Amino acid sequence: MKQVVCGIDLGGTNSPFGFVERDGSIAAHGAVKTTEFETFEDYMEGLLAEIGKVQSRVRNTQIVGFGIGAPNGNYYTGTVENAPNLKWKGKLMFTESVTRRTGLPAFLTNDANAAAIGEKIFGNAKEMNDFIIITLGTGLGSGIYCGGKLLYGSTGFAGELGHVIVDFDGRKCGCGRQGCLEQYASATGIRKTVLKLLSKTDRKSILRNYRDEEIDGKIIYEAAIQKDELALEAFEYTGEILGKALANASAFSSPEAIFLFGGLANSGEYIIEPTKRHMEKNMLNNFKNTVQILPSGLKENTAAILGAAALCWNEIKLK
């Protein structure tokens, strides 16, 4: 009998899941549409029914636990609270519901923390005790390892580097404050930077061939590949803000490496090079040349499931 953990990635639109073996191979996978379910209880029923269906197709496989990555997920309580991209409001008792229905242990954390655990267990951070993972998607998420342990803090919400304020008079953020890092360093952030450069200057750019609504991280990346100066300047500015913030983060936890992951990180050296350069330029002497900026070792399409599963494998191992 092959033991697997079911890793679930609770997303605003879809909830993919996978049966993950201890070595990180995915024995089977599936998904349900998150938006299809009126209530959270309906969702749980539909999700577990679909997991049961997939399980019936794979032979000799025993699920030993569940790991869940979720927006605004709280590791300590196993709940999801007021996630802006979910329609079910209030406190969703996710792990309690899974265990009640299956009799199996379940563990939950937010998606960026799950990515960090995935990097530690299955990715490029296997030998590292102190590292940070930055997910550059619509927003900026982060998961932080300190001394070999994921940082949860007293509330369970530690590691919110996307909401470190880099400019107290800066861009408005969805959190109600101004100048949060994710308003600059994310797909949304670089888009805002491009729109500002387009409207405030007369400079030529192939990005002027697009309507404002069309411009996204991918289009900006493609313009940069074609050496479009405005696109390159947007990457430079994004890397400057991110690099400075990572120099400050290094003074806090002195990581061995910072991994960049997600949509904007797929722009590779266009984002990594300026980030690295500005980080080093602004680094306290003690930390100069001690922090690597690296791409994640996990593939984007399976990272969330692997991360969620890694959380559960990790907890089971500790017992």
Next chain:
Amino acid sequence: MKQVVCGIDLGGTNSPFGFVERDGSIAAHGAVKTTEFETFEDYMEGLLAEIGKVQSRVRNTQIVGFGIGAPNGNYYTGTVENAPNLKWKGKLMFTESVTRRTGLPAFLTNDANAAAIGEKIFGNAKEMNDFIIITLGTGLGSGIYCGGKLLYGSTGFAGELGHVIVDFDGRKCGCGRQGCLEQYASATGIRKTVLKLLSKTDRKSILRNYRDEEIDGKIIYEAAIQKDELALEAFEYTGEILGKALANASAFSSPEAIFLFGGLANSGEYIIEPTKRHMEKNMLNNFKNTVQILPSGLKENTAAILGAAALCWNEIKLK
């Protein structure tokens, strides 16, 4: 036979030490003048001779180890490197030298980390797993506990919140960069703020009765007690910068409490109240009202020795 740890506070001018019992009581203490010794080896000899003298005066006491708090001290290597306030340059092999001469285990960390361990073992953080201590002296030092463990990071130098940059175009710092937190939130920082307010405005202030060189944290505090508006504004500004930085630090590690310690912290509510207010005002929703700002539970004159001894007791206990 009573077991004690010898806690040593390596300071630029003096090196006080004390024999600390497991419960934090100090059985005996002494000191040598740091500046009196030409070489580091002379210093070690003189220091251990003085420790021996004090030991011969107390009966039934066995030293079981040494703990050292030192500027720029590195826990991993037990060395002190390029401390700006010491005349001996290069890498000082402190713990190695103690152990070679005494045969006893020795542990070293920087002074702010020692203060954090002291707070955890003997002070107000006994029950806390996630907290930060901020020492507001000539500079700003910090020691950070995450998940019950002191944060050292990959280099051993983690927890340098004094050198988080709060304004990239800001005041010049001794580290060679600009806008470090300690240039605003420290005795030196509030002094600079007062001198700026005095020179840039015509406002009345009893601080105008002093020469620039005379103005220090204590004089500013005394002026604030007398409701001097310029002094109060300097505390307000200092608290604003510090509060904002602590809101950002909370998004990183989500501490249960942040302890203020050292010279400027002795100004009590004059510094605590504005710090707290600006921290809460700038806090991400998840963390609002979750972080206490507290005074340290250790007395200033014995804290450094207790912290250094706590480091050693902690390590011995772990073995």
